[in-house]
Amino acid sequence: MMGRPDPQRRRRWVIKVGSALVTDNGRGLDHHRIQDWVRQIVEARARGIEVVLVSSGSIAEGVRRLGWDQRPAALHQLQAAASVGQMGLVQAYEGGFQRFDVRTAQVLLTHEDLADRKRYLNARVTLRALLELGVVPVVNENDTIATDEIRFGDNDTLAALVSNLVEADELVILTDQAGLFDADPRANADARLIDRAAAEDESLERLCSDAPGVLGSGGMRTKVVAARRAARAGALTRIASGRAADVLTRIAAGESVGTRLEPSREPLVARKQWIAGQLQVRGRLWLDAGAAAVLRGHGRSLLAVGVTAVEGRFRRGEMVACLDPAGQEVARGLVNYDAPAARRIAGQPSSAIESILGYLAESELIHRDNLVLTDPVRLPE
Ligand SMILES: Nc1ncnc2c1ncn2[C@@H]1O[C@H](COP(=O)(O)OP(=O)(O)O)[C@@H](O)[C@H]1O
Ligand SMILES: N[C@@H](CCC(=O)OP(=O)(O)O)C(=O)O
16 A cells, blocks of 8 residues: 655544434434544544544435425425534534534535635645644535535545545545445345455446435445545545444554555645546547557646647636547646637647737646546546
8 A cells, every 4th residue: 555655644534424324314313323423533533643524414414304204306405405404413513522622613615615726725724724723624515505517416525535635544434334345235135345455446336336325325436436536645445334333443443344445556746636636527638649648658748739629618727638539538637728729729739829829828738737647547527
């Protein structure tokens, strides 16, 4: 496993708990269990582990508080339920940690907060300040204002991005199963637990059935993808049952619990982690074979001369995918020209850009500092 560079640094965990667990399968906030995790988090902190908690459950709890018999489909109703349920979540964690004299902070994030570089850096500074102050940040998606296009949609993805944000060593995903199995244990009684695997192993996704539980929104697949995302920043992911006795305490003590998904490659530098964490791709650049090979083999910048076609509507600075002639994604990056300009300079040498456009923003279409190779992690559209 690749370690983080500074062994003297304090250990830092992001712990994510799923809806079914937090709300006792939708019956209502499981105060007993929440208090038990709180106790274990306090114990982990006493061992020198800083903790950021990402808790789902606002929608499930809101649905219950509003007396609805099932999760609604309409976004505005989900948003309303989330805002009702979030009150309960915050109250439960605040009350739980208060018993141990530990402060908590509510942090609600949207995808846009993390897509915008300035807001991303802001969120990073704030979360780090909270950790330095000994506070436990309790994070959730800001469901009330997030619309469909700008949602993380599931908290596994959010937790992975938060673990990149705070440079966590470990992402602990607590769910309603003992870990990742070689088949969905809900449908296969003889499914076997996988105790460790490489986080970058794409074949793990094939083990996951598509259906999440009734209350969860991501299922096991988003946890496996989250592990890949977290690995890009060097973090280990552990998937374990939130119902197992002393699960966090045992992990903190070094016991093997659940499934360990280990990063096996060097972490990306911080800026590239942010680029890799971008969830929305605004356009596609088709490359010729030479440009695709140069990007793959040498991590060079993308020049307009290697681009054969431009698809989509994007502005300067937005994320585009780069495809090889067979349509296979090679890389993603932040583009230096908007879509109309990119179309005009595609296939042209950099020396011609100024005369074609009347200005020269940059000589590269995507600078290598803003480019992240897609393999081995294939990010979802
Ligand atoms: N290979 C697998 N191993 C374990 N669980 C799986 C697998 N494939 C699908 N699942 C399902 O994923 C569910 C957990 O996802 P989800 O309900 O979204 O949980 P959470 O609310 O904790 O995020 C499990 O209950 C299980 O039925
Ligand atoms: N923000 C939503 C998250 C929903 C979600 O991702 O649920 P889960 O798959 O149980 O982690 C909520 O709090 O209900």
